[in-house]
Amino acid sequence: MSASSVAESTTTAVVSAKPVQDIGLLSRIDAAFGTAPRPEHFTNYQHCEECADHDRLLRTRDRQTLSLADVGNPGWDPLCFITPEGLAYYFPTLARLALAEPDALYGWYADQFLFHLYWGYRDNAFLQFCTPEQRATVAALLAWLIEQRAALIDADGSVDEWLRCWALWAEAA
Incomplete structure (x- = not known):
């Protein structure tokens, strides 16, 4: 089943696009996570050199300077080692x-972001x-992406993962 057909059939079950847009999704995200404090360290930096490298990078960035170039490579992703506090800060x-359109070099970041929200179920x-x-x-963010980026989800063949991730977060809310 395609994401577009799932999105059409589950619009009321997930959340319709209009209410999400009406409440201002980015404003809602900022309200929920914008006050998350910046941790002193973002990883268990004493664990290994890779954790230390990722921690150094994340400590040199803030919410305004963290970029796709910093987190867009699945093979060298500092978020794989980030603490929950650090993820809340950068959320x-x-x-x-x-939410951005796919990048020519890194592709669509949401697929990689999904991993961080879904890992460990x-x-x-x-x-x-x-x-x-x-x-x-x-x-709400996941629901919006499922509805509004259905073609990108279909292209990656990850419809089931997106729906399971949305259900996980919706049930836990």
Whole structure:
């Protein structure tokens, strides 16, 4: 089943695009995550050199300067090692990257972002860290992407993963 047909058939089950747009998705994300404090360290930097490298990079960025070039390579992704506190801090920036059109070099970031929201399923440390309001906001972001970026989801063949991830966050909200 394609994402576009799933989106059409589950519009009321997920959330219709108009209400999400009406409430201002980015404003909702900023309200839910914008006050998350910047951690002193973003990874377990003493674990290994790779964790230390990723921590150094993330410590040199903030919400305004973190870019797709920093997080867009799945083979060298500092978010694979980030703490839930660090992910909450960067969430508004990462959501904006996920909402953006595909990049010529890195492709569509939302597919990679999905991994961080879905990894470990119910044991996902970020899911467990988030408040109910933050979980509902993540679910709204996922619903918007499922509806509005159905063609990109179809192209990647990841419809089932997107729907399961949305259900995970929506149920936990």
